[in-house]
Amino acid sequence: MNAAFFLLASALxxxxxxxxxxxxTPVLQGVEGAGSPADTGALVDLNTAGAAxxxxxxxxxxxxxxxxxxxxxxxxxxxxxxxxxxxxGIGRAMLRKLRPLVTVSAxxxxxxxxxxxxxxxxxx
Numbered sequence: 001m002n003a004a005f006f007l008l009a010s011a012l013x014x015x016x017x018x019x020x021x022x023x024x025t026p027v028l029q030g031v032e033g034a035g036s037p038a039d040t041g042a043l044v045d046l047n048t049a050g051a052a053x054x055x056x057x058x059x060x061x062x063x064x065x066x067x068x069x070x071x072x073x074x075x076x077x078x079x080x081x082x083x084x085x086x087x088x089g090i091g092r093a094m095l096r097k098l099r100p101l102v103t104v105s106a107x108x109x110x111x112x113x114x115x116x117x118x119x120x121x122x123x124x
Contacts, residue, residue: 043103046078057101059094078104 044053046068054065067087072078081099084090090098 044101045103045105046081046084047072047105058097059090060098064089080104 044057051062051065051069054060054068055062060068064087067089068084071083071087075083078084081102081104082095084095084098084102085092
């Protein structure tokens, strides 16, 4: 009988308190109007963002922003958001937080210089 009473009391408290919790709007942490991507809804493009824009992302400080910029420069841009896993300090958990806040535009094409036969002879 005690188990049935406990179950009934638990169900009633869930109904009474759970409804209130569901009706409340979630409170955003941080300062209102701070302009972070989470607040504004704007996505940060990994291929065009500067260090300041990258630092507005959660978990991205100055050193990680610089590492993202260095990766972008070394690899000709990001081709997918998953490439953030190559950045030291960004793991799967952080990637899950960042994925809805970032985007990847078309990676800039690296300039390829083709050396024709006439230029090759001039070099020799």
